Amino acid sequence: MSHDEDPDDSTLTRELRDSLAEVPVPERPPLAAITDRGRVHRRRRRAGFAGLGVSGAAAVIALALGLTGVFGTAPAAGTGTVQTAAFTLTSYTNGTVSLKLSQLFDPAALQRALAQAGIRALVKNDMYCSSSPAAPSPIRLGVLPSPSPGHAGKRRRATPGLGNGQGIWESVNLPVKPSQLAPMVDPISMVINPAAMPSATELFIGYFDLGHTIVVNLIYTSSHTCRNTQQPPGPP
Amino acid sequence: MSQDNAEFAEFFAASWVPCLRAVAASTGSMTLAEDQVAEAFARAWASWHKVSHHPAPRAWVVRTALNAGASAWHRRSRETALASPDIAAADSQGSGLDAAVLTAVRRLPARQREVIVLRVFLDLDIDTTARQLGIAPGTVRAHLSRAMTALRGELVPATTTETGR
Numbered sequence: 001m002s003h004d005e006d007p008d009d010s011t012l013t014r015e016l017r018d019s020l021a022e023v024p025v026p027e028r029p030p031l032a033a034i035t036d037r038g039r040v041h042r043r044r045r046r047a048g049f050a051g052l053g054v055s056g057a058a059a060v061i062a063l064a065l066g067l068t069g070v071f072g073t074a075p076a077a078g079t080g081t082v083q084t085a086a087f088t089l090t091s092y093t094n095g096t097v098s099l100k101l102s103q104l105f106d107p108a109a110l111q112r113a114l115a116q117a118g119i120r121a122l123v124k125n126d127m128y129c130s131s132s133p134a135a136p137s138p139i140r141l142g143v144l145p146s147p148s149p150g151h152a153g154k155r156r157r158a159t160p161g162l163g164n165g166q167g168i169w170e171s172v173n174l175p176v177k178p179s180q181l182a183p184m185v186d187p188i189s190m191v192i193n194p195a196a197m198p199s200a201t202e203l204f205i206g207y208f209d210l211g212h213t214i215v216v217n218l219i220y221t222s223s224h225t226c227r228n229t230q231q232p233p234g235p236p
Numbered sequence: 237m238s239q240d241n242a243e244f245a246e247f248f249a250a251s252w253v254p255c256l257r258a259v260a261a262s263t264g265s266m267t268l269a270e271d272q273v274a275e276a277f278a279r280a281w282a283s284w285h286k287v288s289h290h291p292a293p294r295a296w297v298v299r300t301a302l303n304a305g306a307s308a309w310h311r312r313s314r315e316t317a318l319a320s321p322d323i324a325a326a327d328s329q330g331s332g333l334d335a336a337v338l339t340a341v342r343r344l345p346a347r348q349r350e351v352i353v354l355r356v357f358l359d360l361d362i363d364t365t366a367r368q369l370g371i372a373p374g375t376v377r378a379h380l381s382r383a384m385t386a387l388r389g390e391l392v393p394a395t396t397t398e399t400g401r
Contacts, residue, residue, distance in 0.1 A: 019337040027254040038281030
């Protein structure tokens with residue numbers, strides 16, 4: 001790494017490494033303990049995707065027939081609910097839409113359901129989409145509420161006031177709690193206000209399997225790029 | 237043991253300590269880091285077909301560990317009473333520099349801390365660090381420079397004071 005640093009930095013780097021190397025670490029757990037835990041993840045994932053196939057297909061049928069509310073609890077007048085193993089979408093009479101996402105993710109079904117609810121959206125798995133210059137922050141516009149701490153693990157809101165070119169950092173980044181590995185356990189919730197979305201923009205929702213993270217952002221419909229990535233970028 | 241399992245076992249054996257130290261440097265708690273890293277390795281095993289092809293599997297484990305936070309693993313490991321001394325406790329028994337360094341690292345802004353963890357403690361090169369964080373190599377250099385300046389500012393006076401005793 002020496003070609004990247006000046007000599008002072010190299011010295012400091014060495015000191016940092018040396019200091020950490022002196023810290024005693026606990027013994028490595030048995031491999032079996034790790035693989036046992038890993039099997040739980042695999043089982044949950046398989047069970048989740050198996051359920052997703054049935055419920056997702058059912059949701060698509062419901063949307064095609066306009067039978068919103070079939071899969072949810074009885075909706076209030078003027079509202080509709082679509083519930084699958086991957087998400088629950090509820091439309092309210094004031095125009096807002098409540099979205100609850102589970103660890104499972106079905107991009108195509110969610111995108112169709114959002115469109116049915118009047119929300120222009122691009123939903124992807126392991127793909128990050130952004131516009132340059134960036135679209136305004138959905139939080140600042142009131143499309144999404146400000147994240148509150150204490151729910152769904154750490155919620156990171158980017159530092160406001162960054163230049164337009166760095167607007168991607170204003171996405172809402174929602175690391176998924178391990179408890180949410182179980183389908184529909186304490187799902188991530190958000191209320192979307194489509195009326196606050198500027199014309200020519202759409203909502204981007206990305207789920208990153210390896211990073212266990214969901215990103216929600218605004219992008220320009222006719223001007224955005226997407227790239228495959230296993231973990232989303234964070235703030236600068 | 238299948239070839240995949242053998243590969244994972246080798247990766248786990250070789251990577252446990254560096255990943256744990258890197259996460260501990262970021263969280264400031266060895267206890268928390270132990271839980272998070274164990275959970276991250278479990279997820280790595282569950283997705284080994286993907287993680288094994290990742291350009292920097294250790295970085296994947298570290299980032300997943302930092303994302304995962306406290307987990308059910310934490311509760312389970314407490315029951316088995318694994319030895320997991322806090323860094324703070326270790327510091328009190330060891331060199332003062334450790335405490336100063338770790339405190340200084342924890343004071344860094346989150347992104348600078350991530351860069352330090354990946355670049356310095358995991359020894360990733362600039363380009364790999366940039367890919368891991370989804371930012372440009374130049375941005376990594378800028379964060380690294382700011383972080384080093386901040387760390388130097390915090391650590392040099394402490395070292396000078398100690399030297400002068």
